[in-house]
Amino acid sequence: MLSSAPFIISKRRKPRLPRVLGAAAIVALVIAAWYARAPLSGLLWQAGAPLVAARNALGETDSSRLRAEVARLNARLADRDTLYRENLDLKALLNRAAGRSATLAAILQRPPGLPYDTLLVDAGEDEGVLGGSLVSLGGSALVGYVSEVYTNSSRVTLYSAAGIIHQGMLHVGAKTVPISVEGQGGGSMHAQVPAGTGAKAGDLVSLPSVGLGLTAEAVHVEAKAGESFETVYFSLPADLNARFVEIWQ
């Protein structure tokens, strides 16, 4: 009589040796990875570098580039703040305290809404603003001074206003050259420096005082052969599209 139960004719046992060898190979690999993790990791990243670069290139957009730029600038700003604090501490140690207080004011009108390179800000006499106070767009980036004070607002004349001349110190490497910077309107200024000064785009102009205050950044140098002076063109050290200014007291 035949049984209805299924039955197995043959069930081969798998040989044990390859399994043991495989397990030994894996254990050897793990041990090797344990002891040589750093060089192996280096090799892996080196081999995968083109792939990672391709991935980064694929994921890069204008937005991500700008975010990276903002992060870089924030890092630089943090560095600058640290140096500025150290600078103030050193001046305090030498009895030349350069600390200051400032009044924050919103920009109501700006060029080209207002002519003559002026700003209208929402702080005036009632907020303690005084004529002649220096105005910055935050930090030490000075852009002008308070030229007229009203009850609740003030007019700020930018250093770039046509015909306005202010004295500054042009920083060329380790050298400092005293210059007279004249506004040209439209956010630009110019100054004459002796030929051979070595001024170049990116050099900064600060106010001649112990307090840090940048007023201009060189954007172009015009040097004509045979002339004893070069003309340096400047722009304001910050973008006027900011919403607020600080009025230094």
Place this chain on the structure above:
Amino acid sequence: MNSASRWIYAVSFALAAVGFLIPLWPLSVLGVLLATLSGRFVAGLLIGLLLDIAWGAPAAPFGFLYFPFTLAALAVAALRYWGAAYFFDRATPDTL
């Protein structure tokens, strides 16, 4: 190697690679799990080991794991090995 194995190896490796490149580590974990749970222990371990070498040891407080993906593959392999007795009917003959 049968067709199913080929697919499982390819999908596991692809998952791990995509998780590594995006980067989204849970996807890589999925790749390791797929290989290991389907019984391809060696592939699971190798992918885990590769990920551990690439990403390095985790930061504290999980630094003691040192090779987390490899350990995860090992743990899942052990679970599958013991769990198979409960979840798969190994007594059913499929060959004569």
